[in-house]
Amino acid sequence: MYLTKLASLHRISPETSLLLNALSGAVDLVNNDVRGKLLQLGLGGRPALEQQEIAMLTERGYLFANKGEEQAALRRLHDSYEKLRLQRPLQFVVFPTYSCNLACTYCFESSKLRSRPEIMTSQQVADLFAAAERISSEQPDKRCQIVLFGGEPLLPSTETVVGEILSLAAEKSLPAYVVTNGVHLCKFEPLIRQHLNTLRGAQITLDGPQRVHDARRKHADGRGSFAQIVQGVDLCLKLGVEVKLRVNLDAHNLGSLEELADVLKEREWAGNPGFQCLLAPVTDHLGSGRYPDLMREDELVAPVLGLWDRRPELREMLDFHLFRVLDHLISVIESGEQAWSPPRFHYCEADRGDTYAFGPDGMVYACPESVGTARHAVGLYSPRFKLWPRRLQHWQNRNVLTLPECRDCNIATLCGGGCAYAALARFGSPAHGVCGGAPEVVKAYVATLRKRFEARGLAPVA
Amino acid sequence: MTALNKTSGLWSARLSRAVRQLEAGGGSDVQGYGPDCCWVICNICCWVRC
Numbered sequence A: 001m002y003l004t005k006l007a008s009l010h011r012i013s014p015e016t017s018l019l020l021n022a023l024s025g026a027v028d029l030v031n032n033d034v035r036g037k038l039l040q041l042g043l044g045g046r047p048a049l050e051q052q053e054i055a056m057l058t059e060r061g062y063l064f065a066n067k068g069e070e071q072a073a074l075r076r077l078h079d080s081y082e083k084l085r086l087q088r089p090l091q092f093v094v095f096p097t098y099s100c101n102l103a104c105t106y107c108f109e110s111s112k113l114r115s116r117p118e119i120m121t122s123q124q125v126a127d128l129f130a131a132a133e134r135i136s137s138e139q140p141d142k143r144c145q146i147v148l149f150g151g152e153p154l155l156p157s158t159e160t161v162v163g164e165i166l167s168l169a170a171e172k173s174l175p176a177y178v179v180t181n182g183v184h185l186c187k188f189e190p191l192i193r194q195h196l197n198t199l200r201g202a203q204i205t206l207d208g209p210q211r212v213h214d215a216r217r218k219h220a221d222g223r224g225s226f227a228q229i230v231q232g233v234d235l236c237l238k239l240g241v242e243v244k245l246r247v248n249l250d251a252h253n254l255g256s257l258e259e260l261a262d263v264l265k266e267r268e269w270a271g272n273p274g275f276q277c278l279l280a281p282v283t284d285h286l287g288s289g290r291y292p293d294l295m296r297e298d299e300l301v302a303p304v305l306g307l308w309d310r311r312p313e314l315r316e317m318l319d320f321h322l323f324r325v326l327d328h329l330i331s332v333i334e335s336g337e338q339a340w341s342p343p344r345f346h347y348c349e350a351d352r353g354d355t356y357a358f359g360p361d362g363m364v365y366a367c368p369e370s371v372g373t374a375r376h377a378v379g380l381y382s383p384r385f386k387l388w389p390r391r392l393q394h395w396q397n398r399n400v401l402t403l404p405e406c407r408d409c410n411i412a413t414l415c416g417g418g419c420a421y422a423a424l425a426r427f428g429s430p431a432h433g434v435c436g437g438a439p440e441v442v443k444a445y446v447a448t449l450r451k452r453f454e455a456r457g458l459a460p461v462a
Numbered sequence B: 001m002t003a004l005n006k007t008s009g010l011w012s013a014r015l016s017r018a019v020r021q022l023e024a025g026g027g028s029d030v031q032g033y034g035p036d037c038c039w040v041i042c043n044i045c046c047w048v049r050c
Helices: A032-042 A052-057 A068-083 A123-135 A157-171 A186-194 A210-216 A226-239 A254-266 A296-309 A311-319 A324-333 A387-397 A418-427 A440-457 B010-022 B028-033
Strands: A008-009 A016-021 A027-031 A090-094 A144-148 A174-181 A199-205 A241-248 A275-281 A355-359 A364-367
Touching: A008 A032, A008 A440, A016 A364, A016 A440, A027 A032, A027 A324, A068 B010, A090 A123, A123 A157, A123 A355, A144 A157, A157 A174, A157 A186, A157 B010, A186 A226, A186 B028, A199 A226, A210 A226, A210 A254, A226 A241, A241 A254, A254 A296, A254 A311, A275 A296, A296 A311, A296 A440
Parallel strands: A090 A144, A090 A355, A144 A174, A174 A199, A199 A241, A241 A275
Antiparallel strands: A008 A016, A016 A027, A355 A364
16 A cells, blocks of 8 residues: 655644645545554555545545556646646747836846847847747647737837737737736827737736835836826726736735725726736745845735635635645635646746747747846747757756656645746756745645634534 | 545546547536646736636
8 A cells, every 4th residue: 555645744733634635636634543544654654544544545546556556647647737738828928128117126137138228120020920830830739829028018119019019910810918017008009909809918017006006116217107007907998908917916015905906996997807906926036035025925825815814805806826836725625626726747838838938139938037148048030040959848848747856745736846947047957846935835824724614614524 | 534625526537527528629627727827927927717
């Protein structure tokens, strides 16, 4: 009898533990008797498990005849995952420029990159669409989409090139999205109107009510950006362009989420089917330590869950996609499995070969965070197209089955191996797992469960 | 031992069902699966339910 290495026990109370299976996805509550037996089994012992316990643990994917069977189950799971992966679109992320009109207090991009003046040329736009066509021809069943990113893609200086990109996207029937700070959205109204069939959505960042937002997302001269952004969101919603409002979260704005929710209600964004608000922790993948208000993800768990418990209506309004490591646990425990979260063999789309980022430097990158540094590029697209397979493989073969650091981790499929760009910065190659505090996030969540279960009157474990 | 999720909803069962649905042209488990960016918030990938 063999207990999967992907099982883990987390104590909720003196009597009860959460038993988590990162191979089957099972989540169970066990008493101290079963806990003790599982710990013995994990250490190679032979505890006296009752037949009923063996049957249930086997059915729930904890017990195997031997390690070989466990590994075969993991491979089968990965094979199914890979088949479904083909469902996801190929993303061509286009950087019309690396420069930006804001100087946000927590920006992850270096000021050197943000001040680079180059703007993508018409020839580069043509070359990138030709490159995209060659890349997609090798995966003919996949959908493709264009994502405008930066820097800031919507600047007065980029209007012409953005128009060219949207026109070519329209010509090739590719949907387009834009990730923007939203400052110049209203200036782009004629272009947006012209491309309503192509431009499907905008991710716009708003970090709180005006006084909070303006203190962190400001122009170089210190002026705030709230008023312009709010008008831009209104415009998109009026025109039917879907808005994902992103809130970058840290110690500075954590306390203002309720006020932000009031803004969403006042402006009648909340409840609009084309609007969604997403919380995202500010991250420092490079570990620069420059930003003092940064909060680790595990530090955000209790305050955010506390807010949702106190104001349940905000859970709908401020979306629950904050803690990626907790996606599965949250889908089981908080959402009653209405939404399901599959195993995470990869950390993000950069690891799966689904993303190609095109910079105004003529280079192709696998990860939109790694742009602007030639040694991180995986190829070039202008003046000629060439991908470098060895560099590309470092990204595309990266998953929890190939990363040495993840092989013995009992929550590997909840985490996906951590950020490849952080691995690149730390180890010089994306081919390493970067823990990123995943076990601490699970621990922080489990620490909230006793109270939450009691509040729900969940029966004690038999 | 108290199960918090159904055995029929475990990953292997759900992914196998989703693959069968995919081969048959679609279904609820495939939709539930969606693009990975549904679950990942990095700097661009929050096109939830895109």
